[in-house]
Amino acid sequence: MADVIRSQQGDTLDALIWRERGLAAANIAPVLTANPGVAGLGAVLPAGTAVTVPATAPAVTVRDIIQLWSD
Template identity: 60%
Template sequence: MAAAKRLVAQQGDMLDLLIWREAGLGPSELTRVLNANPGLVDSGAVLPLGTVVIIPATADAVTTRVRPLIQLWD
């Protein structure tokens, strides 16, 4: 089982962008993250700078993402 992660919002971050960029999680994980962070919804669409967001640990969560390889030249 993976440990819970602490993410810190940068200026202009929205929750979905933050969890995608830092943890590789998609929109299907928003409810789980919001349930683990009571009151986070009251922050508004754009999170205040420095807001700490907890990503709860789960046994089946995949926290790594693979980015496609982009080649500019052959």
């Protein structure tokens, strides 16, 4: 199931999907495919723009931080 999220003032598409769904900029292609015409709105989306995030968009994998030196 796809989710619809709305942009806030000053949002870029990659910042919006990161804040709302934890998706990295590398996952932007499926979002652009699900939202024809959103790329034509410019780098900064108008406030209140509805963006559909497909359920098939993969989530970001979180990696553990390895500390080389101890404190």
